[in-house]
Amino acid sequence: MLNKGAGDNQVEDIDDIDRALLRLLHEDGRRTFADMAAQVGLSTAATKRRVDRLRETGVITGFTVQVDHKKLGWAVEAFSEVRYAGTTNVTDIVETASRQPEVQAVYTVAGDLDALVQVRVRDLEHLQEVIDRLRRTGTITGTRTLMVLGRWTRS
Amino acid sequence: MLNKGAGDNQVEDIDDIDRALLRLLHEDGRRTFADMAAQVGLSTAATKRRVDRLRETGVITGFTVQVDHKKLGWAVEAFSEVRYAGTTNVTDIVETASRQPEVQAVYTVAGDLDALVQVRVRDLEHLQEVIDRLRRTGTITGTRTLMVLGRWTRS
C-alpha cells in the first residue's frame, strides 16, 4: 500500500526526447501522439513506442484528470501533522489514515512527527470532524493542523 | 499566481453521472469517450458533451501524466515548513519559493508557520542545497524540514 521498496530503481536509458515527451504529457495528458511527434521531431509511431516503453518501465504510472475541488464544494484543504504511539508501525499509520475518505495523501516522515496527512473537506466543521475521527483511530498521540490558505503547484 | 480568489465558486448542476465521469477520468485520464459512455450508460456524444462542459465550467482544469520520479533519479521528497519575516506578503512567499526548480508545490497556511514547501531532489546533498537556497532568499526566518520516507496517494 505504501509506495516504497523494490522495483523503484532508476531507469537508465532515458534521453532528452523521453524527457520532452514527459514534459509535453505533463502539460496535457491527452495530447495526441501526432502532436507530440511534431514537437520532438519523430514519427507518430516512434512517439507512441516511446510512450508505451515509458509505461512499461514504470516511469509513467498513469494518466489522470486535474479537478478544481472548490467547484465541487470541497473548499477547504489542510495538512495534519500526526504523532503516533511508539508501538505503531508505518503500515498501520497509512492504513488507518487512508481509510478516511477525506484523506488525499499520507506522507510518513522522518523527525519528531510521524506523518503528514493531506485532507480535503467541505468546510471547517467538516475539517473538525475528520480530525476528530483521525484522533479516535486509537494510536494517535497528537496532531497539529495546518489549514491551507493558498496553493501553487508547478506547471 | 496563487490559486485563490474569484471565479472559484461552486458549480451547482453536477449530477451522479458527472461524478462518475470524474472518477473514471481520475483512474485513467486517457480513457476514451466510448469506454466512459459504456460505463455510465450514455452515448459517446453525450459523454463527450458532459466532459466538455466540465472543462468549460472549470471543474476539470486539465489532464496530466503521473510520473514515478524515483525512476528518473529524483529519489528524495521532502516538505519544508517555512516562517517568513512579518513584513513578507503572501505573493512574495510563493514567488520566491516557486522560483526554485526543485519546488513542486507551495502551500500558504494559517497558524504559526507561513508556508509548507514541497520539494523533490536527487539526494540528501541536493536537499541540503535547496534548503540553503530557500533560506538565502532573504525574508525567511526559519525552516523545519520533513523528509518523506513513504507516501500513499488516493486512487
Place this chain on the structure above:
DNA sequence: TGTGAAATTATCCGAAG
C-alpha cells in the same frame, strides 16, 4: 525508426425525447 493500412475513436450534424 519510418511508412502505410486497418481498426478504433473523436467530432459534428440533424432529429427526437
Place this chain on the structure above:
DNA sequence: CTTCGGATAATTTCACA
C-alpha cells in the same frame, strides 16, 4: 436542455521495410 444515431475526420495501432 439533453440525448441519440449516423457520417466523416482524426487518431491509434500494428505489420513490415
